[in-house]
Structures are given as structure tokens and as C-alpha cells.
Amino acid sequence: MVSRTTDDYQRMAEAGCVAITEPAFWAGYDRSSAQGFYDYFRLLTGFEPKRAAQYGIEHYTWICMNPKEAEDLALARDVIEIIPEFLDEDNVLGVGEIGLNKNTRNELTILEEQIALAAEHEQLILVHTPHLEDKRKGTRITIDAIKRNGKIDPGRVLIDHVEEHTVGMVLDEGFWAGMTLYPNSKCTVQRAVDIIETYGNERLWVNSAGDWGHSDPMTVPRTGIELKRRGHGPELFDKISFRNPLTFLGQCAKFKVRDA
Numbered sequence: 001m002v003s004r005t006t007d008d009y010q011r012m013a014e015a016g017c018v019a020i021t022e023p024a025f026w027a028g029y030d031r032s033s034a035q036g037f038y039d040y041f042r043l044l045t046g047f048e049p050k051r052a053a054q055y056g057i058e059h060y061t062w063i064c065m066n067p068k069e070a071e072d073l074a075l076a077r078d079v080i081e082i083i084p085e086f087l088d089e090d091n092v093l094g095v096g097e098i099g100l101n102k103n104t105r106n107e108l109t110i111l112e113e114q115i116a117l118a119a120e121h122e123q124l125i126l127v128h129t130p131h132l133e134d135k136r137k138g139t140r141i142t143i144d145a146i147k148r149n150g151k152i153d154p155g156r157v158l159i160d161h162v163e164e165h166t167v168g169m170v171l172d173e174g175f176w177a178g179m180t181l182y183p184n185s186k187c188t189v190q191r192a193v194d195i196i197e198t199y200g201n202e203r204l205w206v207n208s209a210g211d212w213g214h215s216d217p218m219t220v221p222r223t224g225i226e227l228k229r230r231g232h233g234p235e236l237f238d239k240i241s242f243r244n245p246l247t248f249l250g251q252c253a254k255f256k257v258r259d260a
């Protein structure tokens with residue numbers, strides 16, 4: 001939401017959205033110091049929940065050093081040092097979105113250190129997987145890094161940005177899989193519904209991209225329309241857009257949204 005206007009909160013509320021979770025990620029520019037991240041984390045934990053509340057939406061967030069800015073090890077470690085104080089904030093659900101951007105050695109080092117941080121603080125984990133040709137390889141490297149840690153229950157990890165060629169490996173290993181929807185690139189509404197029809201609806205859910213590029217929170221309600229068009233009953237949309245997120249996020253005691 002750091003990149004979005006209140007119009008989006010308005011439209012989400014009108015579409016029936018009751019809660020959102022915002023990953024810590026790139027903020028539209030590379031930050032030059034850990035202090036820049038500190039201020040960003042304060043925005044995510046202080047101001048943004050208040051802005052969402054004006055539209056009746058609960059705002060939750062994740063805190064981490066994102067993979068896109070993790071190439072500078074010294075900076076990344078300075079940021080990792082300030083993460084624990086934010087993990088105690090009321091609206092923080094865990095560590096994320098950590099992962100890989102270009103599958104570099106430094107990104108992997110920082111990923112491993114943040115997996116260890118999440119284990120130490122018993123946090124849920126949200127994982128970003130790289131786009132395009134590096135996705136399959138990056139997803140494999142990430143899954144292996146989580147397993148190597150040895151202390152992480154895969155049922156407490158959501159691996160996001162799955163597509164046709166990665167969803168199977170994520171689900172087979174016991175992780176939750178997220179499909180981040182975009183209007184016409186990466187995972188679209190049509191492809192997400194194809195994936196649901198192929199892989200079922202256990203440990204799988206949809207969310208909308210809302211970032212600095214072409215993206216739209218309405219891709220989630222549009223998934224409901226596409227499911228209906230293909231003859232599915234309303235329970236399926238309810239499961240992949242509400243009940244599954246509730247089950248996963250409800251593992252964090254701070255997540256207050258419950259079944260209606």
C-alpha cells in the first residue's frame with residue numbers, strides 16, 4: 001500500500017475486502033541506509049494500519065530485508081539487526097517477503113540469515129520467488145535453504161508468486177502456495193484459475209499485486225467472476241480468497257480476523 005492511494009482502499013472495501021497483508025519490499029527506490037528501512041518499517045506498522053482502518057480494513061504486514069536490496073551484505077545485516085524490535089508490533093505477522101531476486105550468492109546469504117531469524121523468533125515466513133526464467137531455479141534454491149535450516153515447519157511458510165511450473169514442487173514439499181495476480185503479465189486471473197482447476201484448492205490462495213508497476217487489487221474479486229464464469233460454485237472462491245488465508249495467517253495469534 002506504500003505505493004497506492006486511498007482509492008484502492010475504497011475499492012477493496014467495496015469489493016468485500018476485510019483485511020490485507022502488506023509485505024516489506026522495494027519502496028520504489030533503493031534505500032541508502034538502514035535508517036531508511038527503519039522509517040519504512042515505522043510506516044508499515046504505524047501509519048498504514050490507521051489509513052486502512054478508515055475504510056474498515058484490517059492492515060497486517062511483514063518485516064524483512066527484501067531480496068531486491070540484499071546485494072550489499074553490510075547494509076542488509078544492519079537492517080536485519082533492527083528487524084526484531086518490529087516483530088513485536090501488533091500488526092506484524094512474520095518475516096517477509098524474503099527470497100531471491102536474481103539468485104545471487106549474496107541474496108542467498110541474506111535469505112539464509114533471515115530464515116534463521118524467523119526460526120529463532122518463531123515467526124511465520126512469506127517468500128518472494130523470482131520472475132521469468134529464474135523462477136523454477138530460484139524456487140528450488142529457496143526450498144532447499146528452508147529445509148537446510150531444519151527448524152522451519154513448511155506449514156508455516158507461504159511461497160508466493162507460484163506459477164504452473166513451480167506450484168507442484170511447493171505443494172509437494174508441504175508449503176503453502178500464493179498466486180500473486182497481475183492484470184496482464186506474470187500470473188493473470190485466467191492462469192490462476194487454470195492452476196486451481198489443475199492442482200485443487202488445498203494450501204493454495206490468491207492475492208493481488210499492488211505495487212509500483214501495472215497492478216490492481218481488483219484482480220482478487222475478478223478471480224471470483226472468472227470462477228463463476230467457468231461454472232464453479234461460490235464456495236471455491238470463498239476458500240481460495242478467504243478461508244485458506246484465514247487458516248494460514250491464523251497461525252499467528254496476532255491475526256484477529258475470524259470466520260464470519
Ligand SMILES: [Zn+2]
Pocket residue numbers: 097127128129160161
Ligand atoms: Zn513478491
